[in-house]
Amino acid sequence: MQDTDSYISFRQIDFRYDTRLGTPNWILKGLDLEIRRGEFYVLLGPSGCGKTTALNLLAGFEHAHGGQLTVDGHSVTGPGVDRVVIFQGDDSLYGWLTAQENVEFGLKMAGVPATERRQKAQRQLDFVGLGQQGHKFPSQLSGGMKQRIQIARALVCNSPILLMDEPFAALDAQTRAILQDELSSIQQRTSSTVLFITHDIGEAIILADRIGVMRSGPGAAIKEEIEVDLPRPRRRGDPAFGSLYDRIHEILSEEVTRVLRREQANQ
Amino acid sequence: MTSKSDTARLASPAFAGRQPGGWIRSARLQTALSILLRYVVAAAAIVVAWHIFSVRFDSPVLFPGPAKTAERALELIAEGRLQGDILASVQRIFIGFAVGSLIGALLGLAMGSFRMVSDLLSPLVNFFRFIAPTAWIATAMVWFGLGEGSKVALIIYATTFVVLLSAMIGVSAVSRNKVRAARCLGANDRQIFLWVTIPASLGYILTGMRMAMMNSFMTVVSAEMIAADAGLGYLIYNSRQWMETDSIFVGMLTLGVVGLLTDRLFVLLTRTALRRFSLL
Amino acid sequence: MSSTQKKILRGTLSVVVFLAVWEVVARLWFVPAILPAPTMIARELISYAAEGKLGYDLLMSGQRVLVGFLFGSLLGSALGLLLGSFKASRWLLEPPLQFFRFIPPIAWLTPVLIWFGIGENGKYVLITYTTTFMVMINTYAGVVAIRQNRLRAARCLGANRWQAFRYVIIPSTLPHILDGMQIGMANSLQTVVVAEMLAANEGLGFLIVNSRVSLATELAYVAIFLLGVIGLLADSSFRAFASRIAWKYRLA
Numbered sequence: 001m002q003d004t005d006s007y008i009s010f011r012q013i014d015f016r017y018d019t020r021l022g023t024p025n026w027i028l029k030g031l032d033l034e035i036r037r038g039e040f041y042v043l044l045g046p047s048g049c050g051k052t053t054a055l056n057l058l059a060g061f062e063h064a065h066g067g068q069l070t071v072d073g074h075s076v077t078g079p080g081v082d083r084v085v086i087f088q089g090d091d092s093l094y095g096w097l098t099a100q101e102n103v104e105f106g107l108k109m110a111g112v113p114a115t116e117r118r119q120k121a122q123r124q125l126d127f128v129g130l131g132q133q134g135h136k137f138p139s140q141l142s143g144g145m146k147q148r149i150q151i152a153r154a155l156v157c158n159s160p161i162l163l164m165d166e167p168f169a170a171l172d173a174q175t176r177a178i179l180q181d182e183l184s185s186i187q188q189r190t191s192s193t194v195l196f197i198t199h200d201i202g203e204a205i206i207l208a209d210r211i212g213v214m215r216s217g218p219g220a221a222i223k224e225e226i227e228v229d230l231p232r233p234r235r236r237g238d239p240a241f242g243s244l245y246d247r248i249h250e251i252l253s254e255e256v257t258r259v260l261r262r263e264q265a266n267q
Numbered sequence: 268m269t270s271k272s273d274t275a276r277l278a279s280p281a282f283a284g285r286q287p288g289g290w291i292r293s294a295r296l297q298t299a300l301s302i303l304l305r306y307v308v309a310a311a312a313i314v315v316a317w318h319i320f321s322v323r324f325d326s327p328v329l330f331p332g333p334a335k336t337a338e339r340a341l342e343l344i345a346e347g348r349l350q351g352d353i354l355a356s357v358q359r360i361f362i363g364f365a366v367g368s369l370i371g372a373l374l375g376l377a378m379g380s381f382r383m384v385s386d387l388l389s390p391l392v393n394f395f396r397f398i399a400p401t402a403w404i405a406t407a408m409v410w411f412g413l414g415e416g417s418k419v420a421l422i423i424y425a426t427t428f429v430v431l432l433s434a435m436i437g438v439s440a441v442s443r444n445k446v447r448a449a450r451c452l453g454a455n456d457r458q459i460f461l462w463v464t465i466p467a468s469l470g471y472i473l474t475g476m477r478m479a480m481m482n483s484f485m486t487v488v489s490a491e492m493i494a495a496d497a498g499l500g501y502l503i504y505n506s507r508q509w510m511e512t513d514s515i516f517v518g519m520l521t522l523g524v525v526g527l528l529t530d531r532l533f534v535l536l537t538r539t540a541l542r543r544f545s546l547l
Numbered sequence: 548m549s550s551t552q553k554k555i556l557r558g559t560l561s562v563v564v565f566l567a568v569w570e571v572v573a574r575l576w577f578v579p580a581i582l583p584a585p586t587m588i589a590r591e592l593i594s595y596a597a598e599g600k601l602g603y604d605l606l607m608s609g610q611r612v613l614v615g616f617l618f619g620s621l622l623g624s625a626l627g628l629l630l631g632s633f634k635a636s637r638w639l640l641e642p643p644l645q646f647f648r649f650i651p652p653i654a655w656l657t658p659v660l661i662w663f664g665i666g667e668n669g670k671y672v673l674i675t676y677t678t679t680f681m682v683m684i685n686t687y688a689g690v691v692a693i694r695q696n697r698l699r700a701a702r703c704l705g706a707n708r709w710q711a712f713r714y715v716i717i718p719s720t721l722p723h724i725l726d727g728m729q730i731g732m733a734n735s736l737q738t739v740v741v742a743e744m745l746a747a748n749e750g751l752g753f754l755i756v757n758s759r760v761s762l763a764t765e766l767a768y769v770a771i772f773l774l775g776v777i778g779l780l781a782d783s784s785f786r787a788f789a790s791r792i793a794w795k796y797r798l799a
Binding site: 310313382388397398403406408409484493500504506510515516519524 | 550553554557558559560561562565580581638639640641642643645646647648649650651652653654655656657658660661662733736737740741744745752755756758759764767770771774775777778779782
């Protein structure tokens with residue numbers, strides 16, 4: 001892939017935790033990852049392989065110990081409204097604010113006047129299918145609706161990049177499927193660049209333009225990248241879907257087995 | 268405090284139909300009545316047991332029964348003494364509680380959010396919080412005189428520490444993702460403190476205030492026993508001189524009632540006005 | 548400099564500044580009867596201790612608290628476990644509990660004095676009540692809060708009522724009992740101090756009140772300081788003890 005195409009760029013990214021004994025625990029070593037503008041990139045991997053860390057680095061919550069991380073040529077120094085995170089679960093929502101007020105939050109921080117805020121928020125709520133729920137509190141809404149609030153909250157700030165850390169993992173299977181399809185159509189309409197983390201192969205295939213399968217740690221990096229050329233909207237029953245699933249499953253299984261073996265060895 | 272199963276049972280439509288006088292249909296009304304019933308039955312049981320015990324003990328001076336105590340209560344009310352004592356105690360608590368809650372909440376929020384503040388104040392807070400307010404009574408009297416000032420000062424002291432600690436815990440309990448989300452959405456440190464930390468901790472602060480209220484009663488009673496000329500603590504302790512055990516019992520019961528009522532009132536007020544924030 | 552080092556530095560600095568300001572303000576603007584300086588208090592601490600009197604007062608206060616605390620903890624946990632385990636007693640018990648918790652233990656001092664006189668027995672009874680009540684309330688809440696599924700699992704696995712009590716209810720309630728004891732300890736300390744202020748001739752509470760009368764204010768501050776130290780020690784050692792014993796009983 002040519003450099004000029006690249007929008008988000010991880011180059012030789014290293015990240016470690018220092019354990020109490022002083023020995024470093026390398027989560028990521030030499031991670032290279034390029035994401036194009038408007039691309040839906042899914043990072044797939046076994047638990048604990050460092051995919052969340054990669055997202056946290058891009059979000060600006062952590063700082064890399066080595067390598068370069070840039071967005072549109074500029075280094076990432078901290079969190080910003082151009083890279084809003086959509087978190088797993090609902091603990092990032094503000095329970096004392098209505099759905100509408102939650103969506104308005106970023107605008108409020110930027111000093112946008114109240115009437116304008118309300119209009120923009122309402123528009124986004126309509127866009128994600130929560131048009132009539134704006135006055136309700138998160139505690140009164142289902143898991144799926146709460147994730148939609150997070151999406152609306154990010155979109156209302158015109159965030160070009162969406163960072164999603166297993167956002168649907170806490171939902172039941174039916175809701176998850178519905179939201180996957182909706183997210184896919186939203187991203188097609190807004191042309192957002194998305195970095196999406198999951199350990200669910202099916203989810204990856206439904207959503208991704210490109211899938212990066214991660215190697216298991218320590219010192220993880222991308223093992224293999226797979227282009228997903230299937231036409232949208234994608235259907236899970238499709239034979240092409242099935243064969244791609246098998247292929248990815250094989251790649252992933254190696255890593256999962258490696259993790260299991262390491263856990264057993266540690267005992 | 269009914270159990271969940273009680274409430275569920277009472278709220279079910281099937282049960283509603285079988286209520287005597289079917290106009291009692293609303294589930295909330297039923298729960299309220301059931302709670303009331305419990306209190307009434309429990310109170311009746313205690314009064315009966317009390318009566319039996321006092322008759323057995325057979326010494327109206329040492330252990331008056333419910334009848335004698337009630338009689339004395341009416342006397343004190345007629346004299347206006349009981350009301351005066353209640354007012355004196357409650358007034359002291361109110362002012363001290365309000366001021367102490369404000370100071371405690373602000374300090375606790377600051378200590379929980381800014382490491383510099385916490386580092387500087389923690390050693391002092393962690394030592395003084397173990398010194399009961401009543402230990403300072405002698406000092407308070409010297410500095411603020413024998414009147415209201417010393418009592419209110421002690422209550423401010425007591426309330427501040429309790430609310431401070433609750434506020435600190437509240438801040439530490441704020442989910443990390445709330446702060447991270449705010450940062451993504453462009454909030455700076457000041458905005459995070461104002462719009463995320465404070466609302467998210469408010470529930471804990473309110474719980475702390477509720478505990479501080481109870482603590483304040485304990486403090487004011489102690490203070491009044493040692494140095495006052497009005498108030499429920501004064502009523503209780505002073506009556507010992509005249510061996511007026513019935514007055515003592517009246518004072519103690521009144522304390523219980525006033526304390527319970529203020530607590531319930533606090534919960535009621537916060538639940539309605541601050542529903543979106545409270546954990547109560 | 549690491550954040551821990553910064554913390555220690557700032558903490559020490561703030562304590563030192565606090566004491567220094569106190570020293571200066573006290574010496575310049577106040578007479579010792581109103582506000583003694585820290586150095587005066589320290590001096591008094593040493594001399595009173597050297598005379599052997601401090602040990603006696605500490606012992607008296609400590610004895611009163613300890614006896615009441617130990618006995619009260621046993622009684623309170625037993626009562627809490629018993630009363631919490633039966634639906635009937637729960638229903639009847641909660642309203643009175645909610646009521647009596649608003650009568651501060653110290654209010655009971657007066658009737659206790661009338662019934663037991665001014666001797667030690669009265670104080671033991673009072674402290675026992677203080678601890679019993681707090682431990683009982685917490686234990687009771689602990690029993691009520693036991694997760695249904697724990698008991699159900701036990702029943703599936705064939706436990707009878709007594710076994711369920713011994714192997715499920717008691718371990719599940721242990722952290723609550725310890726919480727109750729911790730608060731009970733703090734309350735007992737407060738209560739004993741006030742009791743000594745009103746009706747004793749020795750002990751820390753007595754020192755505080757008596758010193759005012761005899762204008763030996765430094766001694767009052769010594770007692771206040773010691774109360775803080777004792778409270779701090781009791782709380783942290785209890786916490787250490789509880790975490791060592793109870794960590795595996797905490798709600799998983």
